[in-house]
Amino acid sequence: MGQLITLLRTDLVQRLRDKSVIIFAVIVPMALMGAMNLVMGDAMDMELETxxxxxxxxxxxxxxxxxxxxxxxxxxxxxxxxxxxxxxxxxxxxxxxxxxxxxxxxxxxxxxxxxxxxxxxxxxxxxxxxxxxxxxxxxxxxxxxxxxxxxxxxxxxxxxxxxxxxxxxxxxxxGDSAITLVSGETSDEQLDPKGALVAGQAGLFLMFTVSFGVLGLLAERELGTLSRLRSMPMNPVLVVLSKVLSSFVLGVVATSILLTAGGLLFGVDFGSPVPVAALIVCAVIATTSLTFIVIKLAKTSEQASIIQTILAMVLGIAGGAFFPMSGGGLLGTILDLNPVAAMIRGLGITSGGGGLGDIVTPVLIMLGFAAVALLIARVVPDRGAMA
Amino acid sequence: MTQTAEQQKHTSTGQDVLVVDGLVRRFGDLTAVADVSFRIAPGETYGLLGPNGAGKTTTISMIAGLLEADEGSVTVVGQPMGPTKVAPKRHLGLVPQDLAIYPDLSARENLTFFGRLQGLSGGGLRARVAEVLELTGLTDRAKGPTKEFSGGMKRRLNIGIGLLHQPTLLILDEPTVGVDPQSRNAILESVENLSGEGMAVLYTTHYMEEAERLCDRIGIIDSGTLQAEGTRDELIRLIGGVDNIQLTAAGDTEAAAEALRALPPVARVDADRGRLQLTVHDAPTAVAQIVTTATASGLQLSDVQISRPNLESVFLHLTGKALRD
CATH class of the missing domain: 3.40.190 (D-Maltodextrin-Binding Protein; domain 2)
Structure with missing residues (x-):
């Protein structure tokens, strides 16, 4: 445990000194949110006039x-x-x-x-x-x-x-009609366009933020320190685990900052902090689970960046990071199982006053996504940094 | 493999820090290491001497538990070594061929980080970090990020990390590659001091001078096979006490080489771009006859050098090629 903490702490210190994670995980998405708000501000303002x-x-x-x-x-x-x-x-x-x-x-x-x-x-x-x-x-x-x-x-x-x-x-x-139409909604309240923008960008950049863990592992190999770490008296799995934990910590911190700062800047209330925190943690678990697959596939940091970017863009766009996506049948089901979409939907519920009991479905989707990703990571042959 | 009597005697001591037995490692169709066996006693410095691609780093990777052996075994202080083994790695200090330090961390932070992973903590860790900084001459630069270090300073820190936890066995994989002469000499002096402190050292190099200077025993490795091992004198005796004569000349060196090969004292002649490298018995006696024959063959000699046999000669004798080929 002490060795894992040592590995994690040193990795986080290096990430902070490197500053790229701060720029890419917080500053860039905030700037992008601001730019999109400027470009689409009127379109997102849904207040009806007289x-x-x-x-x-x-x-x-x-x-x-x-x-x-x-x-x-x-x-x-x-x-x-x-x-x-x-x-x-x-x-x-x-x-x-x-x-x-x-x-x-x-x-x-x-x-x-x-x-x-x-x-x-x-x-x-x-x-x-x-x-x-x-x-x-x-x-x-x-x-x-x-x-x-x-x-x-x-x-x-x-x-x-x-x-x-x-x-x-x-x-x-x-007179009143004899026929009554009863309509239902997936949640008590959906996010307004600005809320969806903040939540979507947070979900999209979460995908990039967690990739710093994989890149860190590949950087260890390129620096030569991976060999030295593997000669240390500890289980080699700790090296991988520390990178995944590093991704998790960075993901939670960056997403929390984005939702808080984005909410303040754009006047969005995501609701009670506890269910929002639960959604953030589950979203980070889901996206971090993908890093186990990338670790096994990528031999170089360039390969890892490409794989992670493809995953981020596909899941981000399909999840509604830029505009709402919907579909019917199998396509609709696939879109619903996207962790980014699940997080946005969950935040819609919490913004409408929903509590922990109301976000069970998105939480289960995100945890299920993580379980499937881990299962895939177990069966994928290892040809990455630790091979 | 050629074994000396002393080496055979050594295998029976049973107190070795490192026992390597029949190591084999294949990469696809390529056998990188083929049946390599040797032992290192406490306080002994053992050199693995061989050219690039000989199998030194692959052998070390298996010894350090970075790579699984296809066949054979490695035992460190009586404990079997492997990639998932923890206990034997406590006795091991590895100095990889490539630098293995974090550029964004300071020297002190690098040492502290690896010291913690080795199980050091508290005042003991701080004291040991200070000692190693002193030993490597980095005390004054302990706080600056290592990315601002010179190549020599990085190399010294790289070695210091391997020494930090005072391992029973220190493995140095070509630590002087790409190092300036001054830093190189400092590194060699450090290694000499280590064996004086009772640490067993496994040192790989393709520099003959380093092996001769540092190592109590030397294993000559080529094409993944340990060709011979023993002390420097034992290895030189393997080639039968021959000397080297080098002729520098203008003219038809190939024709001269043919004429020189016919002389009885001459064991071997290699011609290469205006130079003739001769392996001869009793060079002081034979040199006059050799110079006469070379001149008679039409060569215009500009230099004649006689040298006693060294590890380069041994390597040439055993493998038919030079160490730096």
Missing amino acids: ATVAVSAPEGDQLAAALVQSLPEIGLDVEVTETGAKDVQARAESGDARLALVIPDGFSAALMAGEPVEVTAIRGDGAGLESSVVLAVVQGFLDRAGASAVATAAGAALGLPPAQLGGLAQQVAT
Whole structure:
């Protein structure tokens, strides 16, 4: 145990003096996060703005009035201005309104008679997601009103009295649906784009950070110190173990710094420290387990760098380090088993208030990944530094 | 292998620090070491002398437990050695041919690190590190990173690490390769002092002068096989007390060589780019006849040198090639 601590301590001292690990594991990812935030800042800012809507509606038309009144109640900030038909288009063109609606005369009568009716929508400059939502609401209103007209016509054909026809039309237009859709979510809350950026970059660079252990072992061989270490009165496995532990320590420290600093800089709250720490440790275990395979495959530091870079890029990109990845079937399952994806998903759960009990799935994915990697490392023939 | 009487006597002592018995190591179709056996007694300095590629480093790698032997065994202080063995390695100090120090650490940190791995600790470790720094002349530079050291300083530290835990057996694998003359002499003096302190030393080299100066006994190795072993005098006796004469001349050296080979005192003649290397019996008596014959063969002599036999002669005699081939 004393020899293992001595090996580990000396390795970490050299890594810190070398400074490359600090640059590559902390400074570069922070800089990259900052650059990506600058480039994609607006795209990542998902705050919806106020939807300014100019509406031209015929006076005294009940359904047109109902439509206009429903707009401010859709859950967004909607600012409705009623004006004349000519002014509506001018407002949209000038940018005073992001959306203009022209409701034709005889709107209610046409709807109730089941006749075609055309509401004109004009998207102004800068119309964004908010305008699309308003348009979807208008479309929904028209669909229900149309359904109401069809129901009324059907009732009349069946000989229902006018009083009942009015009730039927009212029920179809405003009543709740008999069909209920129940939707589920994989977690209580997913990371917002900035949170996903910080978590993704932390996961990606974790893959690079843990590679310093393998590179350290190969550096020992290139320095000639590996021969001397193997002549020391200790189990040669301790040399490999110290490098893996070194990777683990560097991975935990670097990822913790990235998540903490990234969270502060980008205003992301990843949630309770304990489950976040558990996720970090499991992610580092999963990625460090890959170093056992690389140690057996790489004969030189160049080979190790190439293998580790390929693994980092494949797992990082597939895990959503740059943008969310999703897929169905086998592809979706493979993507789900990625430790980077599991860490990001876990951080999404903790950021939504999830605790240790809620992150069991991502934790099991990461530990399972580590177990499989270790199994592969056992059966891969050793042609690396220790061969 | 040729064994001297003294060497045969030596094998029966039973108190050896190192016993190497029938070592064989193959790399694919190449047999790098073929049936090498020798022993080293306490306080003895044993030299493995051979050219590059002779199998010295492979032999040492098996002795130090870095490499598994295909056949044969190594015993250090009575304990079998192997890559996973721990106990025999406590008695071993290895100075690899290539530098084996950490450039970002200071000399003191390097020594302390390897001392801890050897089981030293506390005040004992600190005292021993100070002693070795003094011994290697690095006390004044103990705190600076070794990447700023000269080649000679790095070599001295490399040896100091091997000595740190005062091993029973110190293995030095060509420690003077690439070293300036001053540092080389300092290294040789250090090794001489070690044997005086009772440490057994296994020293590999392809420099004949180093083997002659340092080693109590010498094993001559070539093509993975131990050709002969014994003291310097015993080895020289193997070639029958012959001397060397070197002629430097202009003219047809090949024709002259043919004429010289016919002379009775001449045992061997090698011609090489204006030089003739002769192995002769009783050189002082034969030299006049040799010079006469060479001149008669049309050579214009510019220099004649007579030398007593040395390990180079022995190696040439045993293998048919020079040590530096």
